[in-house]
Amino acid sequence: MDAAELLGAALAQGGQRARDTVSLQVADVTDTGTVNLVLPDGELLLDVPCAVGYRDRQAGDWVAVRLSAKPVVLWKVGADPAQTEAERVQDIAEEAALDAQQVRAATYGTGVPSGTGWQQASAVYVRKVSGKLELHFVVPSVDDPSPDAPPTRAPKPVSISPTDSGSWRGGRPDSYADYPMQGDWTGGGNRRGAWFYGTAIADACAGKTVSSMTVAFTRRRGSGVNAKRPLHLYLHSYTSPPSGQLSLGDGPEDLLRLSVGGTGTATLPAAWRTALATGAARGLAIYATGSTDYMAVSGGRVTISFSS
Structure with a gap:
């Protein structure tokens, strides 16, 4: 209907x-x-x-x-969104201000600068922290106290798209499925689907502290019932699609329910983000039995946020 x-x-x-x-x-x-x-x-x-x-x-x-x-x-x-909008605009403005390299004025000439408060630097040190440039000037004496350095910012979030994806059935890749799928609609055997990222997730997390990890999915049309059904998520340890059976790791976790055509974002459990960040796991998979939760799924873009 x-x-x-x-x-x-x-x-x-x-x-x-x-x-x-x-x-x-x-x-x-x-x-x-x-x-x-x-x-x-x-x-x-x-x-x-x-x-x-x-x-x-x-x-x-x-x-x-x-x-x-x-x-x-x-x-x-619902409630008046004005307050939420104001907070969002303020957050964006603060982020833009922190991203900017702020110098009030830059002048040059053959002589000393005019005006008071200038100090001659005998050495200049430079470094890059979280993608931002920091300068330090060595002066003979501190006549005017140095401004406080801004707090070190956490690295910006990183989004990683899968390099490949697919479905497996009967212990081998399923050439009839164009997208990751779970379950069985026709009695031909349960499908399991997966998304692959190479080593990109662990590479992006190296030397950083992960605060959250999310993944976005879309439930494709034309497979299964229209009502909301859960994605049964698993981890896997492959950097690329295997030629034989896709073995499943930790799971299942039912982190997201979608109706046909629906899009959504799942927040991965702490243990899962640790496994992916360290390389103990490499990607995500779905698997179900029977027709109840049968579906095809696209997407798989992982977004990683850091605290340091």
Whole structure:
């Protein structure tokens, strides 16, 4: 049943007129920017377009929906976002200011500079910390106290895309699956899918302290039921796809549930991010049995944040 049929059934059941505005909850934001909505009877209304004023779309939002043959999400229902927006703008401004190399003025000439407070440096030291340049000048005496050095900033987050991905079935790569898959829909055997990153994750974490690690996925259309289903995540130890069976490491962890077309981000457990950061594990996999949680999944982009 498509979106229009589901909507017609909902209108008939509730006695509502077309063009009424109702509140519904977002099940997922999809890979095309539309949303899947949960109807009062629990069914999904799929791929509903949104007005441009509905920003920062997330699963769980309550939204105002204009009901018609082609429903549209008009706006998000909730608290005034002004305070959140102000905080976000302030954070962006502070980040930009910290990124800038700040020197008030730079002049040159054949003689000494005019004005008071100048000190002649006998030596200059330079170093780079977290990608930023630091200078230190040696002066004969300190007439004017040196300004405090800003605190050392944590390294910027790093995002790593997979170098390869695929599915395995019956102990070998599955040439019929273009994307990582889990479960079995036709009785041909359970699939397991995986994403590969070479040594890029451990390389990015070398010498740093990881504070969090997330991974973004999209549940592809055309596989399994439309309702939300969990991704059963595992670790694996391969830098590239194996020619035989894909062996699974730690897991499963059900960190994310997605409806068809839905996108989402899973935060990896502390033990998993440690394994990936040290190279004890190299990538991520999915695996399920039977048709209940059968799905195809794309994405796999890992984002790593650091505390030092």
